[in-house]
Amino acid sequence: MAAGPYSAKVMDHFMNPRNVGEIEAADGIGEVGNPACGDMMRLYLKIEEGRVVDAKFRTFGCGAAIASSSMLTEMIKGKTVEEAREITNHSVAEALDGLPAVKIHCSVMAEQAVKSALDDYVRKHPG
Amino acid sequence: MAKVFFDHISTTPLDPRVLEAMMPYLTEWYGNPSSHIHGQGQAALRAVDQARGETAALIGAKPAEVIFTSGATEANNLAVLGAAEAAGPARRHVVVSEVEHFSVMNALIPLRNAGYEVTVLPVDRDGRVDPEAVRKALRPGTALVSVMQANSEIGTIEPVEEIGGIVRGAGAAFHVDATASAGHIPLDVRKLPADLVTLSAHNFYGPKGVGALYIREGTKVAPRTFGGFQEMGYRAGTENVPGIVGMGAAGAIAAREMEAWAERLNRLGRILWKGVAGIPLLHFTGHPSLRLPGHVSFWVEHAEGESLLLFLNLKGIMAASGSACSSNLRGHDEEDLVASPVLRAIGVPSDICTGSITFSLGKGNTEDDVRLAVDALPGIVSRLREMSPTYLDYQKQTARGG
Numbered sequence: 430m431a432a433g434p435y436s437a438k439v440m441d442h443f444m445n446p447r448n449v450g451e452i453e454a455a456d457g458i459g460e461v462g463n464p465a466c467g468d469m470m471r472l473y474l475k476i477e478e479g480r481v482v483d484a485k486f487r488t489f490g491c492g493a494a495i496a497s498s499s500m501l502t503e504m505i506k507g508k509t510v511e512e513a514r515e516i517t518n519h520s521v522a523e524a525l526d527g528l529p530a531v532k533i534h535c536s537v538m539a540e541q542a543v544k545s546a547l548d549d550y551v552r553k554h555p556g
Numbered sequence: 557m558a559k560v561f562f563d564h565i566s567t568t569p570l571d572p573r574v575l576e577a578m579m580p581y582l583t584e585w586y587g588n589p590s591s592h593i594h595g596q597g598q599a600a601l602r603a604v605d606q607a608r609g610e611t612a613a614l615i616g617a618k619p620a621e622v623i624f625t626s627g628a629t630e631a632n633n634l635a636v637l638g639a640a641e642a643a644g645p646a647r648r649h650v651v652v653s654e655v656e657h658f659s660v661m662n663a664l665i666p667l668r669n670a671g672y673e674v675t676v677l678p679v680d681r682d683g684r685v686d687p688e689a690v691r692k693a694l695r696p697g698t699a700l701v702s703v704m705q706a707n708s709e710i711g712t713i714e715p716v717e718e719i720g721g722i723v724r725g726a727g728a729a730f731h732v733d734a735t736a737s738a739g740h741i742p743l744d745v746r747k748l749p750a751d752l753v754t755l756s757a758h759n760f761y762g763p764k765g766v767g768a769l770y771i772r773e774g775t776k777v778a779p780r781t782f783g784g785f786q787e788m789g790y791r792a793g794t795e796n797v798p799g800i801v802g803m804g805a806a807g808a809i810a811a812r813e814m815e816a817w818a819e820r821l822n823r824l825g826r827i828l829w830k831g832v833a834g835i836p837l838l839h840f841t842g843h844p845s846l847r848l849p850g851h852v853s854f855w856v857e858h859a860e861g862e863s864l865l866l867f868l869n870l871k872g873i874m875a876a877s878g879s880a881c882s883s884n885l886r887g888h889d890e891e892d893l894v895a896s897p898v899l900r901a902i903g904v905p906s907d908i909c910t911g912s913i914t915f916s917l918g919k920g921n922t923e924d925d926v927r928l929a930v931d932a933l934p935g936i937v938s939r940l941r942e943m944s945p946t947y948l949d950y951q952k953q954t955a956r957g958g
Binding site for chain 2: 433440443444446449451460464467468469470471487488489490491492494495
């Protein structure tokens, strides 16, 4: 898929997004962005014994936002909570074989969604 | 896979007859019209003269009132800056509508910097300028009023005849940007009281890189390009002979065929309009009837514009987003991701401005092309909504009866 502004990997994740949906009684839910800015992401995490065992998302946004969300859910599954906190916008963008300069905020949104969901997890599971 | 082009408002394909007219001036006749002592220059000069006549005839003008430029942007710049400067120190006020093209809006920056006052007129929800608002905005010191004939993003046709009549009485110059409309709907300067009119060849099946500014006899315009004495002194530089020939040929074809094109495109446009109207939470933009032929624009809630366009493109359907949010993928930074000023002007809430889509049909489109889009769109919208957290919330809210 060379036609267009995005890498083949972005288009693959855009056309076939992984892990779209919700998790009932999720251990952590993160919501970032704002439709007014053109994109919004909600990330659901299931965490068992300090490890992310499942991740789902719903995203309103452009191709890069949907692909970043999808890639993030693939990257985060199986990681410990500590490892998940290490996910950055760069690692998401890199895993997608890069994003156009004006779309870097989409990968930033993915990074912020992880932080937001893990903060929610800590709140729900104190100690 | 089908390849259907529904983005004629951005540009149109070159008519093969236009290419045929241009070819001799890209090959055997390479002369410079300013150096016409010999056969080569004579041929070029005659070709430019003929094209000037053809371009003038498209809008009912005299050949001497048409200046060729590098395109609509240069013509708009020349109209706004040239007329403002030529109006002299007693007239340092300019009036424009809120929905003008960037090549008018951004030409106001140097004027403001030079101390000119600018009045930006609002539009109604259909994108129309109120002629009475123009009357109220006019002052003894108004140099220029600029209102487009039709808007590319939302298709709305402006009441330029009425506005022109009002401006004429006030002694200001009236500029009409007809980039999106010339060659598609009638424009006759013998009836339209405009002093300046911008035309773009590639918007009516001519080549890119050439446009024209109509300057009514007696209208004062200061040049913006300095050099030789081409284009009656308004626009220095060796003429783009093949481009100008192409513009003339395209203008002559449009003058003959535009009525038939418009009738067909209005019919196809109605099929598209009706075909997508059933999509829930879809909102059409622009005036429902006073609009460009074959132009259908709308936004859909809970489905972002660029994603819609990407999925349409995957099905071979090339449309455009009215929103700079998605069209500026090649912008320098995220500051370029701003909501469309036109959509803001017609009151589209900014949180869903990113869903705006423009289908602009051209003379090559068929009813099958339209059916393809009508069949594809509902599924694409549903697919994006199923992914959207805002749609999930909306559904929960409606289920609760909220």
